[in-house]
Amino acid sequence: MQTTEKVKPCFPLFNEPEYQNIFETKRAYEERHPKEKVAEVFEWTTTKEYQDLNFKREALTVNAAKACQPLGGALCGLGFEKTMVYIHGSQGCVAYFRTYFNRHFKEPIAFIADSMTEDAAVFGGQKNVHEGLQNATKLYDAKMIAVCTTCIAEVIGDDLGAFIGNAKKEGYVDKDFPVPYANTPSFVGSHVTGWDNMFEGIVKYFTNGKMEDKAPGKNGKINIVPGFETYLGNYRVIKRYMNEMGVDYTYLCDPDEVLDTPATGEYEMYAGGTTIEEVQDAPNAITTFMLQSTTLEKSKKFIENTWNHEIPKLNIPMGVEWTDAFLMKVSEATGKEVPASITKERGRLIDMMTDSHQWLHGKKMAVFGDPDFVMGLVKFMLELGIEPTHIVCNNSNKRWEKAMKKMLEDSPYGIHAKLYPGCDLWHLRSLCFTDKPDFIIGSSLGKFIQRDTLYKGPEFEVPLIRLGFPIFDRHHLHRMTTLGYEGGMYILTTLTNAVLEQLDQETKLLGKTDYNFDLIR
Amino acid sequence: MGLLNREEAEALIQEVLEVYPEKAKKDRAKHLMVNDKTITQSKKCITSNRKSVPGVMTQRGCAYAGARGVVWGPFKDIIAISHGPIGCGQYSRGGRRNYFAGISGVDSFCDVMFSSDFQEKDVVFGGDKKLAKLIDEVEGLFPLSKALSVQSECPIGLIGDDIEAVSKKKAAEIGKTVVPVRCEGFRGVSQSLGHHISNDAIRDWILPARDGKLDEGTPYDVAILGDYNIGGDAWASRILLEEMGLNVVAQWSGDGTIVEIENTPKVKLNLLHCYRSMNYIARHMEEKYNIPWMEYNFFGPSKIAESLREIASHFDDTIKEGAERVIAKYQPMMDAIIAKYKPRLEGKKVMLYVGGLRPRHTIGAYEDLGMEVVGAGYEFAHNDDYDRTIKEMKDATLIYDDATGYELEEFVRQVKPDLVGSGIKEKYAFHKMGVPFRQMHSWDYSGPYHGYDGFAVFARDMDMTVNNPCWSMFKAPWQQEEVEAEQKVA
Ligand code: SF4
Numbered sequence A: 001m002q003t004t005e006k007v008k009p010c011f012p013l014f015n016e017p018e019y020q021n022i023f024e025t026k027r028a029y030e031e032r033h034p035k036e037k038v039a040e041v042f043e044w045t046t047t048k049e050y051q052d053l054n055f056k057r058e059a060l061t062v063n064a065a066k067a068c069q070p071l072g073g074a075l076c077g078l079g080f081e082k083t084m085v086y087i088h089g090s091q092g093c094v095a096y097f098r099t100y101f102n103r104h105f106k107e108p109i110a111f112i113a114d115s116m117t118e119d120a121a122v123f124g125g126q127k128n129v130h131e132g133l134q135n136a137t138k139l140y141d142a143k144m145i146a147v148c149t150t151c152i153a154e155v156i157g158d159d160l161g162a163f164i165g166n167a168k169k170e171g172y173v174d175k176d177f178p179v180p181y182a183n184t185p186s187f188v189g190s191h192v193t194g195w196d197n198m199f200e201g202i203v204k205y206f207t208n209g210k211m212e213d214k215a216p217g218k219n220g221k222i223n224i225v226p227g228f229e230t231y232l233g234n235y236r237v238i239k240r241y242m243n244e245m246g247v248d249y250t251y252l253c254d255p256d257e258v259l260d261t262p263a264t265g266e267y268e269m270y271a272g273g274t275t276i277e278e279v280q281d282a283p284n285a286i287t288t289f290m291l292q293s294t295t296l297e298k299s300k301k302f303i304e305n306t307w308n309h310e311i312p313k314l315n316i317p318m319g320v321e322w323t324d325a326f327l328m329k330v331s332e333a334t335g336k337e338v339p340a341s342i343t344k345e346r347g348r349l350i351d352m353m354t355d356s357h358q359w360l361h362g363k364k365m366a367v368f369g370d371p372d373f374v375m376g377l378v379k380f381m382l383e384l385g386i387e388p389t390h391i392v393c394n395n396s397n398k399r400w401e402k403a404m405k406k407m408l409e410d411s412p413y414g415i416h417a418k419l420y421p422g423c424d425l426w427h428l429r430s431l432c433f434t435d436k437p438d439f440i441i442g443s444s445l446g447k448f449i450q451r452d453t454l455y456k457g458p459e460f461e462v463p464l465i466r467l468g469f470p471i472f473d474r475h476h477l478h479r480m481t482t483l484g485y486e487g488g489m490y491i492l493t494t495l496t497n498a499v500l501e502q503l504d505q506e507t508k509l510l511g512k513t514d515y516n517f518d519l520i521r
Numbered sequence B: 001m002g003l004l005n006r007e008e009a010e011a012l013i014q015e016v017l018e019v020y021p022e023k024a025k026k027d028r029a030k031h032l033m034v035n036d037k038t039i040t041q042s043k044k045c046i047t048s049n050r051k052s053v054p055g056v057m058t059q060r061g062c063a064y065a066g067a068r069g070v071v072w073g074p075f076k077d078i079i080a081i082s083h084g085p086i087g088c089g090q091y092s093r094g095g096r097r098n099y100f101a102g103i104s105g106v107d108s109f110c111d112v113m114f115s116s117d118f119q120e121k122d123v124v125f126g127g128d129k130k131l132a133k134l135i136d137e138v139e140g141l142f143p144l145s146k147a148l149s150v151q152s153e154c155p156i157g158l159i160g161d162d163i164e165a166v167s168k169k170k171a172a173e174i175g176k177t178v179v180p181v182r183c184e185g186f187r188g189v190s191q192s193l194g195h196h197i198s199n200d201a202i203r204d205w206i207l208p209a210r211d212g213k214l215d216e217g218t219p220y221d222v223a224i225l226g227d228y229n230i231g232g233d234a235w236a237s238r239i240l241l242e243e244m245g246l247n248v249v250a251q252w253s254g255d256g257t258i259v260e261i262e263n264t265p266k267v268k269l270n271l272l273h274c275y276r277s278m279n280y281i282a283r284h285m286e287e288k289y290n291i292p293w294m295e296y297n298f299f300g301p302s303k304i305a306e307s308l309r310e311i312a313s314h315f316d317d318t319i320k321e322g323a324e325r326v327i328a329k330y331q332p333m334m335d336a337i338i339a340k341y342k343p344r345l346e347g348k349k350v351m352l353y354v355g356g357l358r359p360r361h362t363i364g365a366y367e368d369l370g371m372e373v374v375g376a377g378y379e380f381a382h383n384d385d386y387d388r389t390i391k392e393m394k395d396a397t398l399i400y401d402d403a404t405g406y407e408l409e410e411f412v413r414q415v416k417p418d419l420v421g422s423g424i425k426e427k428y429a430f431h432k433m434g435v436p437f438r439q440m441h442s443w444d445y446s447g448p449y450h451g452y453d454g455f456a457v458f459a460r461d462m463d464m465t466v467n468n469p470c471w472s473m474f475k476a477p478w479q480q481e482e483v484e485a486e487q488k489v490a
């Protein structure tokens, strides 16, 4: 029973004997499998035999590490000034997208749906688009409405472009009001594809057929395209570098304000973001830097073909060398030198690497996450002397696979690494039992592998290091930085301290292992 | 500012409606009302369970959410397969906090996500073959599951798949129950139809399994319906029922198992907590098996005691005495909790916007702490829910159905409650506004809130949120002058 001194929530309340008792008495009504049988099957799920069966799956996904296209489309829309993200389709999906981001960013997320229901599934969703756009323009004081789609609209084949055109023709929405759109079918690709599609939709809307007076280099700026990016620090660090270099730039899709508004007593639905004028002017930039090279194909094609930009061939600026390469390319494109302040920052990262290398060298770590993120992370791991083992990318693509293979072959630390394109976290669970890494790096979704491996015994536990998206069970990590040298510092600090934390866990037993429970490490 | 009077409350609704275009305004007006306790039938003054207006930021989810998330997800030994593209299954993972006791991935599956991850070819050529193969794979890798349920996502219903046929065929092959659930998100107008569809699926595919084979049971057998064990709610309820001498044969669906469903037809009384999501099956069992059912409310000591007595009234003196014994046992602890927290919460005003039950069901718990609910609304209630709500709410309070983000913010701005209880989508906007907020779907990662033990947590949580120092620090010292100036103008 509770006491006023210490009110107990779920844990530890349900560890009290009276509740443990309840679990036992309830068992009598459950006709569960005997405990021995359950233990036996659990053990079997940790074997190589189970793993082989597990890897034979063709139809079933268990514990996915990817989401669907419109989620990415919606994040993209958020990055433009006073833009309302409007999702054409079922409202349930939209409730899920908002919730997913609420939980990760701990911020309000404003997306609207046009709530297609059974009649719309039969007759098409044009009425929803008309009424929805009319209400949305009236209610939300937006400068732009960015439209993407859920499955229902895609499966019935709604002609979104025509619907929006008709909405303008018939006066539901002002004919000059910007309503860029993208088709984001969830049965193709993943959330990163959706970002690419929505981005292309937006830049196309404002620049396609409006190229007469445009020419690369005319405005002296460079464009930066982030891709599906959830670390707020990553937007900020790139901007800081540009400012320190004296480079004039346009961030094409910039949600770092709207995803981080201060508590003032007022709720602001919009904040910051790329302006329409900036998008219109973007073709005049010297060139465009795509920060995620393997997942922005469609946008890249459009920018190359329509804006005539020669897009630099770069990898995601994570770790030392790829950040070096990024900065040098920016310098080359703009004629601005990399300033001493950035060189100093680089030096500080290298200094940290020298300080911590002894704890990281030779450590074996499994990784999962989105394609470019995983690629950049693995690159930096190799620079740190960490040996990546199982590399799982549920939403991988051919370009990614090729690039990853090459990178791993080129490094002596890549020899233990194996790529698992298209695999999910139930595959990774098997791998963590049969070939135990020291750690897993990935999103919160990986925490169940840690729990399951621990259940086999403390010596089998694979601790999770949280880097990636989504992070639901730790606070405020989305504010951190993983790009640039600054990002290197954060990743290095996180990894090193995870290793030390684990060592303390193992050596804190008084009189048993604490000979190695050192004050200084 | 205190409570609004009737005219002020009505004026507020009018003011809020002003921003809408004509058609939307007409529609939304029907969903907002000022409470009038003389009304016995809510349908005279509020419309519910209607399509949401396109483009106005409804907070509702879909039938799939009501089926997968609410009804099916919490059954621990039934593997819930999200059938269709990857998104729905991924987003519905882990959000609801329906606790279970078991070995996850081996004999319990609540926190494992199963999806058929539809690709373009599945949409084009149909997904039945994939589903059949998937069921074999599930069976191979998770042999200790007791049953499977297939939740269809939007595309399934549009491409003409026959998941019923596949389920039947596969059930025969693997020797387990496989339940097809037609809960495509475009059906109905909210989560609510998903509840209904799921109730019907249980009725058709599971409930009669032991018809004619069940033993008599004991005279004290009951089932809990509509408790999803959020943060352990059902456990904190079960303990009381058992202490008073009842046998809880089944929990629907929090921490529940398939045999508990199959054994339910032998109970003597069905206890219904969430009326909205499970009244259908309670009515069905009443009709088919003659099992009476009653609604009860385990939020806060007043309602708990009332409910325990009413439950006991269906049984003999042993149970009646049992109820009194339980009430007496916990009374001192409840008194102590109230003595501790009531002085800190007395007179505080609360506005609620939740699913289909809690806005009315938690009123008593707030009142036990001296707090007052001045506004209440539901995402997906029907008029029978509003009938019940009107009785619980004070006169001239606000009642809102399928409220939009904008309406909620405006109501809160004007009514200035001390606490808002709603969901994650609403939470952070109110944080920015400086309004103390608790998530009332997930208990904000706390709980349980049901039962006596749960009330202690409820009281603790409301206090920590209403009285945390963070709410007083919104203005920097150099901004204070502005604040004072503003106040003068006002
Ligand atoms: S997969 Fe389709 S139906 Fe599911 S959330 Fe994504 S868009 Fe919606």
Ligand code: SF4
Pocket (backbone or CB within 6 Å): B070, B228, B274, B276, B277, B354, B355, B356, B357, B358, B441
């Ligand atoms: S209590 Fe409310 S939120 Fe929960 S299932 Fe019932 S109606 Fe839904």
